[in-house]
Amino acid sequence: MSDIVVVRDLEKTYEGGVTALRRVSLDIRQGEILALLGPNGAGKTTLISCICGISQPTSGTITVGGHDTIADYRAARALIGLVPQEINLEPFETVMNTVRFSRGLFGKGSDDGLIERVLRQLSLWDKRDAKVMALSGGMKRRVLIAKALSHEPRVLFLDEPTAGVDVELRRDMWDTVARLKGEGVTIILTTHYIEEAEAMADRIGVIAKGDIQLVEDKETLMRRLGQKQMTIELHDTLSEVPAGLERYDLALGEDGHSLIYSYDTQGARTGITKLLSDLAAEGIVLRDIQTRQSSLEDIFVGLVREDAP
Numbered sequence: 001m002s003d004i005v006v007v008r009d010l011e012k013t014y015e016g017g018v019t020a021l022r023r024v025s026l027d028i029r030q031g032e033i034l035a036l037l038g039p040n041g042a043g044k045t046t047l048i049s050c051i052c053g054i055s056q057p058t059s060g061t062i063t064v065g066g067h068d069t070i071a072d073y074r075a076a077r078a079l080i081g082l083v084p085q086e087i088n089l090e091p092f093e094t095v096m097n098t099v100r101f102s103r104g105l106f107g108k109g110s111d112d113g114l115i116e117r118v119l120r121q122l123s124l125w126d127k128r129d130a131k132v133m134a135l136s137g138g139m140k141r142r143v144l145i146a147k148a149l150s151h152e153p154r155v156l157f158l159d160e161p162t163a164g165v166d167v168e169l170r171r172d173m174w175d176t177v178a179r180l181k182g183e184g185v186t187i188i189l190t191t192h193y194i195e196e197a198e199a200m201a202d203r204i205g206v207i208a209k210g211d212i213q214l215v216e217d218k219e220t221l222m223r224r225l226g227q228k229q230m231t232i233e234l235h236d237t238l239s240e241v242p243a244g245l246e247r248y249d250l251a252l253g254e255d256g257h258s259l260i261y262s263y264d265t266q267g268a269r270t271g272i273t274k275l276l277s278d279l280a281a282e283g284i285v286l287r288d289i290q291t292r293q294s295s296l297e298d299i300f301v302g303l304v305r306e307d308a309p
């Protein structure tokens, strides 16, 4: 798969001195759903705004479909649909006109057939003549998506599409996103819900304090999330892992004073009870035990903590 968006060494410092992005580099693959997961203030909206040309990068480069977002702004922007974090719709306008107008803004000729398809796809066709103010919150969010799709973008950015939305509507949104992907649209969404990233994404990027901490396939990430390490401090030094304990995933600590056991917290059993009794059977005397989450989980725990009010 080729990369449709390429971000290199992107830095953004706002007037007033807040640095929202620190040398961010990111490749977004054609056709994927990428979730950018991070707490409030991490820089998610700033990153999207820079890619969409709403916010001027301090330094670094961005291309969309091979077009530089500054030198070749129009060509780059034409490929992008943006669903903003805030609902910003004209309340007295009808759904149909709202979406039509949006297409016009991109200099595209009117195409009511296309707009009908978009509205049907988002289950808004029955509401085409309703005024925006008469719609529920979930429907307004779908109108925002319809607007973003009105000019046939190849990349769709959804900035916190389900923040403050109830659970049912959230699932609805997840289904909508899956359908759009099925039609070949590349989707980047931001969220501060781990389970949302898990439910929707092909890849997950973790962003915190203006830095992309990691970008990884969801499956790999979820497996690593389940890994934990237990360090068993020993009374006496060992020169090697005893033969009787070979079936465990054990490593000898640097000085031979500890054994390190890796296990899967999501597995049916951790194996800890059996390991401890087998250690005793080998005549190994323990001094202390510590468990440690994988570094990835540390990141997540850190994110959640920062997210708390």
Ligand SMILES: Nc1ncnc2c1ncn2[C@@H]1O[C@H](COP(=O)(O)OP(=O)(O)O)[C@@H](O)[C@H]1O
Binding pocket: 014, 015, 016, 018, 019, 020, 038, 039, 040, 041, 042, 043, 044, 045, 046, 047
């Ligand atoms: N227009 C702005 N002017 C100054 N600082 C801003 C502006 N927009 C965002 N920031 C700051 O940049 C940082 C990142 O914000 P933002 O990109 O909105 O994060 P997120 O979308 O992840 O919540 C925050 O510290 C925020 O206060």
Ligand SMILES: [Mg+2]
Binding pocket: 044, 045, 046, 085, 159, 160
């Ligand atoms: Mg934001």
